[in-house]
Amino acid sequence: MSSPMPRIAPLEAPYPPEIQAQLDRIMRGAPPLMLFRVMAGHERAWNKFRAGGLLDPGPLSLRQREIVIDRTCALNKCEYEWGVHVAIFAAPAGLTGDEVRATVLGDATSACWSPAEQALIAAVDALHRHATLGDAEFAALSAHYDEAQILEIMLLCGFYRTVSYLANGLRLPLEENAARFPQV
Template sequence: MARIVPAEVPYEPSIAAELTRIMPPGVPPLVLFRTMAKSPRVFARMFAGGLLDKGPLSLRQREIVIDRTTARLGCEYEWGVHVAFFAERAGLSAGQVASTVAGAADAGCWTPDEQALMSLVDDLVDRRAIANATWVGLTAHFDDAQILEAIALVGYYHTISFLCVGLELPLESYGARFPMAHD
């Protein structure tokens, strides 16, 4: 059971409108969103800072950063939701999805630009800094706007991971599970 009981219908009108806008038709609002709805201010700020719109990174690049960040932070909830909703659309194979959890940043299943993104996540999560070698790899493949977007994604999903893990949110029934959970 989550540490904070998620909001239930009827939602505050502004929250109901946002939930309708962001959730696919027929899919109930995520436990995370309903929990954040208990604080309309945090809910509004969370969505104001969201980075799921079209940005300078491709959908695939964005999802690699998000999946690696949430996996490295042990957030099966958010990782599983993103894998369920976006992995196929982003063209991520089952092996690549698994690699976001347990693979090396330079695993052969990734292109050089994707390896640079994986290294960025690992550096920021592990050291809260970016190594010079990682920076060189990033600048070889990405412009300033793309690099800033990738760093912001790591930070945003660090926060989301802290919320999910700290609140002990129950996993969504349709969410993917970390590969090692089935071993």
């Protein structure tokens, strides 16, 4: 059974050498994701996407980064990107099954989160709902994270909201090996 095609057709291999080199750098030997193949077919969009500069580790730990990304994608109902991140990064980030589930079905008060992680979830939720951080959310973040980390959290939320818009708006089919949202 074939997957449905996205609204904008992805590039197919063989890719132009420059695109192949870019995909190789991002994917590190794995087949390129559908999202990257769609974006790479449109030079300006692809360059802007890659210039977002958030495809690198940054000042957060892998675990912190993945909590922010997974929660952002879950709130945006973006199973595509959430599933890719969970499949690739949940285990290396040390996320348990309960924690992965809580990124979709829980909240900042879920018992699986440490106080610092509760601050992350509360911040992601506030940014999603209000496009800002209230004094309480900012104070909670400041108790656990430095300024560079707080900026990274906000940037990740915005970047992965954009990624969610792309994946959802293009109706990207779920990647074959990606995780699926937990059921209630």
